Amino acid sequence: MVNVYLMPGMAANPSIFKNIKLPEENFNQHLLEWFVPAKNMTLDEYAKEMCTKIKETNVVLIGVSFGGILVQEMAKHIKVKKVIIISSVKTKYELPKRMRLAKYTKAYKLLPTGLVTNMEVLAKYAFGETVTKRLELYEEYLSVNDKYYIDWSLEQIINWNQEKYSPDLVHIHGDNDPVFPIKHIKDCIIVPKGTHIMVINRFKWFNEHLPQIILE
Numbered sequence: 001m002v003n004v005y006l007m008p009g010m011a012a013n014p015s016i017f018k019n020i021k022l023p024e025e026n027f028n029q030h031l032l033e034w035f036v037p038a039k040n041m042t043l044d045e046y047a048k049e050m051c052t053k054i055k056e057t058n059v060v061l062i063g064v065s066f067g068g069i070l071v072q073e074m075a076k077h078i079k080v081k082k083v084i085i086i087s088s089v090k091t092k093y094e095l096p097k098r099m100r101l102a103k104y105t106k107a108y109k110l111l112p113t114g115l116v117t118n119m120e121v122l123a124k125y126a127f128g129e130t131v132t133k134r135l136e137l138y139e140e141y142l143s144v145n146d147k148y149y150i151d152w153s154l155e156q157i158i159n160w161n162q163e164k165y166s167p168d169l170v171h172i173h174g175d176n177d178p179v180f181p182i183k184h185i186k187d188c189i190i191v192p193k194g195t196h197i198m199v200i201n202r203f204k205w206f207n208e209h210l211p212q213i214i215l216e
Helices: 043-051 066-074 097-105 119-127 135-141 147-158 203-215
Strands: 002-007 027-031 059-064 080-086 170-174 189-191
Touching (some): 059 066, 066 080, 066 147, 080 203, 189 203
Parallel strands (some): 002 027, 002 059, 059 080, 080 170, 170 189
16 A cells, blocks of 8 residues: 655645545555744755654655645655655756746845735735636635745745755646746656646546556
8 A cells, every 4th residue: 555645835735635536445645734834944844844744654745836845855854655746846947037036136035925815816826827716716725824934935945955856756747837837847747738736627637647657
């Protein structure tokens, strides 16, 4: 039996995985969720703390977006069977130029994150989409609207310094991702017409392909 731990993206709760169904005869699914970091907590410290929630050995870690960065950091502290990232990045070089520029200008410190209680602003940060008709949908999926957590998350993404990634890492990415554009992404499984929220709206693709990807 393979234990699979699923980590949602920034500000999102585990309900983004509610339609991901792995065959129960082969897999145990476990959901991880964000907590508000302690003051001045590093990403490495956060990853170690998240690892304490893993109860088995040799697990599969799957992370979406910022959750994909986090599971890569977690894998530096525990023995894993496989790491799979979705709609995410493997190194700092895959971040879009505006994020890489923000690292040096510190422009991210000026972002209006105090507005994150506004669902439209939060959705823009987390999903890269402007919300109109789907506001109720986003309210279901986005629940971590603590200002310190959002500020901390943006800072960790922009200042992430990873230059090399494990050759065993599996990266699944949509070719229509507005947050991490495909033109910056290398060595990935491409989901046609996949956006940054494809784990929600293309769940059938994942249900069809994930079991084989995990077991390969």
